[in-house]
Amino acid sequence: MKLTLKIWRQKNAAAEGKIVEYPIDGIEPDMSFLEMLDILNDELIVKGEDTVAFDHDCREGICGMCSLYINGEAHGPDRLVTTCQLHMRKFKDGDTIFIEPFRAKAFPVIKDLVVDRGAFDRIQQSGGFISVNTSGNTIDANTIPIPKHDADRAFDAATCIGCGACVASCKNSSAMLFVSAKVSQFALLPQGKVEAADRVLNMVAQMDAEGFGNCTNTGACEVECPKGISLENIARMNREYLSASLKG
Amino acid sequence: MALDSKIPGGSVSDKWTNYKDHINLVNPANKRNLDIIVVGTGLAGGSAAATLAELGYNVKAFCFQDSPRRAHSIAAQGGINAAKNYQGDGDSTFRLFYDTVKGGDYRAREANVHRLAEVSVNIIDQCVAQGVPFAREYGGLLDNRSFGGTLVSRTFYAKGQTGQQLLLGAYSAMNRQIGRGKIKMHNRHEMLDLVIVNGKARGIIARNLVTGEIERHSAHAVVIASGGYGNVFFLSTNAMGSNVTAAWKIHKRGAYFANPCYTQIHPTCIPVSGDHQAKLTLMSESLRNDGRIWVPAKLEDAKAIREGKLKPTQIAEADRDYYLERRYPAFGNLVPRDIASRAAKERCDAGFGVNKTGEAVYLDFAAAIERYGVDQARLKHLDENDTALVIKLGTEVVANKYGNLFQMYEKIVDENPYATPMMIYPAVHYTMGGTWVDYNLQTTIPGCFSIGESNFSDHGANRLGASALMQGLADGYFVLPYTIGDYLAPDIKMGTISTDSAEFEQAENNVKQQIEALMNNGGSKPADYFHKKLGKIMWDKVGMARNADGLTEAQNEIAAIREEFYKEVKIPGTADSFNPELAKALRIADFLELGELFAKDALHRNESCGGHFREEYQTPEGEAQRDDENFAYVAAWEYKGSPSDAVLHKEQLVFDNVKLVQRSYK
């Protein structure tokens, strides 16, 4: 396949960026999107140009490191995949592909397509945990039975990989899906209920402080989420937040 | 220096308890005067950092990713073992210990393995308390499944994302301590050297991957939890960034490197599709619970399939060779990984491979779908003779168990694994070898510890499925926090360690010179070019089957590539900025040294055991032939300026509780 890539290039956080066009040839349908970028980068090195910086690590769709806004969608046109699992068979010979970083004020660009998602870590640090020390003598794991239905829903929420596609896709750059996934995971489990009120208040306060926008329920995040995290979690977080606030 | 494994006395089941009862402790007020550096934030590093911070130490944690949550432990799929015996199927601490020693082909240290089995139960309790959403049964209690090499169900799991859930548990524990200020997290940092002051590890030199700055960090002890070195093969199931650099740097500073040739080739990975491929994807071993592995029994069928003239579903039952079930009737498709991998290679080498390259076998779920479908039909009082209905019901059950894996397969291969068998082939997955550590998890450098996959300790020559997660968390949550206290007790009055010493200066200059040399060599080839070349040699000559000639060639060839690399590699951009190519090249430089030691170790070990298979040493049936008389030892290599000059030290393995026999899964 022969393609035209239009890639956001930005030298560093302080520099101005712009879209630069790169033609590329010899791309096979079985290649992953990132393997296509590997090829581009090897060509750039041989030409003596700087490579296109992009985040990636596990390349099997679970670490959440890869990002990329491809042709106007986070992780590209395929559903329930991260960019590393997007394959070139989703594109046609002759296509023009826009490749941009995940954009949000809270995700400043580091270089080219690499952004700083530290805001997500800081939100988790503000309350995304259960305060239990490691001792080796907590109660036996089977002491508290948890209804399978609740455990399964907690798991579904917990599968969030923290990639930031929700923020990137949201017209408001809202982080509600990400935050609500963690709030929901713990709110659904008896272990997490003890600190549920403080958790949701603190995490939302941190989310707001990071400069994310406000959720307007467009649902774009759920559609673009590579793990299919449900909007239900946002409703649950709203509920948790309201009841926590009213309890004061 | 003679190796002292510092194994405590007493019977194997009392060692750990006695040890804990008699070690030195650091009082809480003094812990806050002690700094500990943890490099790597996977299951081992993350759990260690969190626990040490909870205890009161000041932890400085480092990871090369943009967040500790992304360490490659996250990709572990199948599960984590623990001797809980919740299923009442005869499991016990001793049985987990025994299975692990046997699974490791009798090349692991008994005392360490027993300790691992003992704390395995605490891990599950701890993780549940943290809110890890393990799979549960309808009664609300935890569910288990079985994994290769065992006869009990002791594996706890969270669908096909167990590693992710456990890592996020450790990450949440870390976050709590980062929020409290007890962990100072350094994301996007790569450790590039260890600093030793007066014979003790006292700090590291790290490169800030965003700014390119070379930084000095001091501490009273340094913990390496940087994972395995499977990426020396270029293609592996490891993450792109997984590297040996931290472990190799401490090796060069005096830590012995043990058993580098023990590498796990995982039998169920998605086969290589072409030269462009950058990494391989694992399909969880848990799939072997329900999938049956086969190749065509007739060569002409295999040929027709490779040419696309025949579909697997068209091959009659009688014309299929379920070779694992045929060769190992007792364990069948659930034989350990090393055995399943070699058996697949054997069939493919004999010409029965089923994809274009001839390097793939089938993993078939048709029988499981039918079996579950009939069960469901009976359960729901529906017609069990209605084939379409049975398939539909059975597919639902299989989707519920392995849905995310099947989806992943379909995205990559573009075939529906519910309708046609999956194609799989072995791929490099895990490295049992690593830095040598004593019972305290301390390397041969005082104050430098190594935990998780980066050490060599618990798995011997082969690792059983669902044991890596167990080891990582055991080391981090329950072992290191004790043993490091014993080491640190004398240091409580030391105060902060200065980074202005000559030792830091020297180490920093060392790093800067290497970077300088790579940036300004006038080369023209991308770093990946050398990595791929190295990987090909490793796979062809140091891979699943090795022989003396190939290993000797490999050593020479790798040394030659290394030389070419320093002359020819081209790194664009600058050293003082975000430069992924520079980071990559620095890692490849270390792989190019490790690869040679790896081959050297494989060549010296004149036996076959676990993941190390020497063609010269096999039984008439083609099974690994151990030589317990001459090789029941840990090979620990001391760095002497070049991998070829490494000096061998032996730690003799003593088996008091397990009888050494030819490993049999028949």
Next chain:
Amino acid sequence: MAKSALLKSSIAKKVAMALSGLFLVLFLAQHFFINMTSVFSADTFNSISHFMGNNPLVQFVIQPILIVGVIFHFIMGFVLEFKNNSARPISYAKNNGAANSSWASRNMIVSGSVVLAFLLLHFYDFWVPEMVYKYVDVSPLNETRYFHELAEKFESPIRTGLYSLSFLLLSLHLWHGFNSSFQSVGFNNKYSKSLHTLGYAFAIVVPFGFIFIALFHHFNH
């Protein structure tokens, strides 16, 4: 922190938007039923209008609350839109919003602004003269004037057209807004599905009902 944060937090703002929106939905529903009577019976319409226009509870309690609600909903809408836009200082060179969300959900500010423009016209047409009539000029009570005033306004095809267009946009606004408000207040359970159907039905029936009323009077008088 909880109490002061509640007033400032993003979730509280969104809940306030939802609640004020739901309140306006209620108002819209009653307004619709009253207007609908004009199609069937001028007398009924006149008597209800008279009651609404002269009952002190409606005039001095409900009406001010409504006005505050309307103003709050609009101001908050603009404030949030501004804030949300500033959360992404550099926009995408290529964005494919249609791939993951409805036009209505992405353009609440557009549909809302049109509805606001219409409301201003509506106030100018009905509410201002009404206030002047009652409280400035203190004109005599006339229980039958309402129907004629209504019919008169729909004589002009341009006004009727504008009126219909605004309700089309209101329909889009409600299409997203009605259900969205329940999500915002955290209502998500087994009843959500039926509620969604109700929301979509409301978003169609009520605005198109208003359009029907307008067209009815335009063509019948």
